[in-house]
Amino acid sequence: MSKVKHLIDPQDISLDEINELIQLGEEISNNPERYNNVCNGKILGTLFYEPSTRTRLSFESAMIRLGGQVIGFSEIGSSSIMKGESVPDTVRTIGSYVDIIAMRHPKEGAPKYASYFSPVPLINAGDGGHQHPTQTLTDLLTIHKVKGGFSNLTIGFCGDLKFGRTVHSLIKAMSRYTNISFILISPNELKVPNYIKTEILDKNNLKYIEVEKLEDLIQELDILYMTRVQKERFFNEADYIRLKDSYILDKSKMELAKKDLIVLHPLPRVNEISYEVDKDPRACYFMQVKYGMYARMALISKLLEVM
Numbered sequence: 082m083s084k085v086k087h088l089i090d091p092q093d094i095s096l097d098e099i100n101e102l103i104q105l106g107e108e109i110s111n112n113p114e115r116y117n118n119v120c121n122g123k124i125l126g127t128l129f130y131e132p133s134t135r136t137r138l139s140f141e142s143a144m145i146r147l148g149g150q151v152i153g154f155s156e157i158g159s160s161s162i163m164k165g166e167s168v169p170d171t172v173r174t175i176g177s178y179v180d181i182i183a184m185r186h187p188k189e190g191a192p193k194y195a196s197y198f199s200p201v202p203l204i205n206a207g208d209g210g211h212q213h214p215t216q217t218l219t220d221l222l223t224i225h226k227v228k229g230g231f232s233n234l235t236i237g238f239c240g241d242l243k244f245g246r247t248v249h250s251l252i253k254a255m256s257r258y259t260n261i262s263f264i265l266i267s268p269n270e271l272k273v274p275n276y277i278k279t280e281i282l283d284k285n286n287l288k289y290i291e292v293e294k295l296e297d298l299i300q301e302l303d304i305l306y307m308t309r310v311q312k313e314r315f316f317n318e319a320d321y322i323r324l325k326d327s328y329i330l331d332k333s334k335m336e337l338a339k340k341d342l343i344v345l346h347p348l349p350r351v352n353e354i355s356y357e358v359d360k361d362p363r364a365c366y367f368m369q370v371k372y373g374m375y376a377r378m379a380l381i382s383k384l385l386e387v388m
């Protein structure tokens with residue numbers, strides 16, 4: 082296995098490393114111009130086997146803002162993957178051209194497998210319904226900015242907790258802080274996978290409950306993490322149609338919540354947050370989008386050891 086440092090799972094980085102990344106992300110967000118040249122001469126490769134707006138473009142914007150450059154593909158149709166090239170061969174090839182890789186893939190575990198063959202740091206930019214560690218850094222930076230820290234919080238995850246990789250990664254990350262309670266709000270069919278419960282929540286004696294109705298417990302929450310139902314992971318369209326509007330956060334539900342609640346969403350949104358909620362000062366999901374770029378600037382700088 083390569084000795085190069087990769088980021089595949091939130092638990093690949095220690096709490097100290099997360100704290101350093103959050104601190105650097107904050108510094109960059111306060112003074113982005115100071116970091117304009119730290120990646121001069123470096124190249125990021127973006128290998129996106131699955132669609133993306135925020136992750137790919139924030140990675141690309143992050144590298145350009147650091148003074149580096151970007152090459153890659155945003156869909157496989159223009160690459161030799163169409164001729165049958167494997168993930169290892171693709172990664173070995175692009176790793177010869179670039180200094181760092183961000184890779185999204187629809188198959189769980191593909192970025193981890195790719196990392197065994199990558200001569201440069203490889204970042205998991207989302208693998209199937211599994212993990213999305215840079216969204217987690219984004220979420221942590223936003224929480225830190227707004228709440229000032231990560232302890233003594235009740236966090237509600239609402240929607241598709243089965244396929245929502247951002248949920249799995251954020252539960253892993255938040256489980257490492259003190260006095261965190263989780264309220265897991267989903268239809269029965271979209272509950273958080275068992276491995277998250279047994280290997281993360283139960284193993285660490287964390288407080289959590291699973292409920293189906295958002296209205297019953299929204300008043301308890303410090304953070305509400307909304308998610309869309311992940312259409313692309315369903316085998317059966319009828320099930321998707323039945324479940325897609327299970328939750329719609331609107332003004333009337335927001336009236337039940339704490340005055341200092343924050344609402345996060347990894348985006349894209351489909352129908353699960355009404356547009357009327359966007360005007361509520363507790364809606365932080367577009368702030369979160371911006372912090373995603375700063376979090377990725379911090380991560381690229383650290384993995385390339387230029388900061």
Ligand code: CP
Nearest residue numbers: 133134135136347348
């Ligand atoms: N949050 C997120 O991963 O968005 P994209 O799918 O647009 O990258």
